[in-house]
């Protein structure tokens with residue numbers, strides 16, 4: 001039986017688009033401060049699961065509890081204000097706004113607080129992500145690593161309890177990836193619960209406590225990273241994946 005103290009607990013989540021069952025009876029629970037990695041092939045339903053957790057998409061069946069409360073009926077904005085925040089696969093800053101304004105908008109919107117009250121939070125998020133020296137730059141002028149940092153800063157600025165990361169490590173050089181991993185580790189160490197979808201497995205496995213495998217919308221395995229990566233199901237799925245993504 002799942003613990004009632006879980007930071008987040010999903011039970012029997014299902015979602016179809018027409019005849020396509022994208023999420024099929026997915027259940028999991030995650031303890032506060034833990035990090036769960038989600039892996040699976042393209043189209044397995046990973047991003048859809050995030051959409052269900054954030055409230056962007058309504059499930060056909062199933063329920064979600066957050067910090068012990070049934071949040072199934074609440075919308076995305078309410079969930080954001082409760083402390084569920086996400087980063088997107090393709091960073092989505094306001095390109096014409098400065099780095100600081102981007103963090104400020106996130107903090108203001110997420111908590112429904114005044115710009116003045118949000119300023120210290122925006123500053124803190126930018127300092128923690130190493131973006132403070134670039135605070136006056138336009139977001140559209142940032143390089144890839146900095147855009148990823150800004151994606152994290154915008155998420156942190158909302159003071160999340162649960163942070164959902166969607167394929168944030170892709171496209172970086174090895175050195176940049178090391179920096180990103182350190183940043184995500186520091187967010188985890190600050191007590192934020194994390195669920196992270198990632199194809200760059202060495203980055204994911206250096207952080208997460210558990211891994212869940214999705215395939216055709218179903219959870220086919222969950223457990224300790226080492227056990228999961230050695231399981232035949234995962235070997236079958238990842239056979240043929242680009243070696244660049246799988247090296248340790």
Ligand SMILES: Nc1ncnc2c1ncn2[C@@H]1O[C@H](COP(=O)(O)OP(=O)(O)OP(=O)(O)O)[C@@H](O)[C@H]1O
Pocket residue numbers: 017022040041042043044045046047048049
């Ligand atoms: N709004 C939608 N309408 C119709 N089909 C959708 C919709 N959203 C997702 N799908 C389909 O659901 C399936 C799962 O998509 P999803 O993006 O959740 O997978 P994923 O595991 O995140 O894949 P990737 O690793 O490529 O990001 C895909 O076949 C996708 O085309």
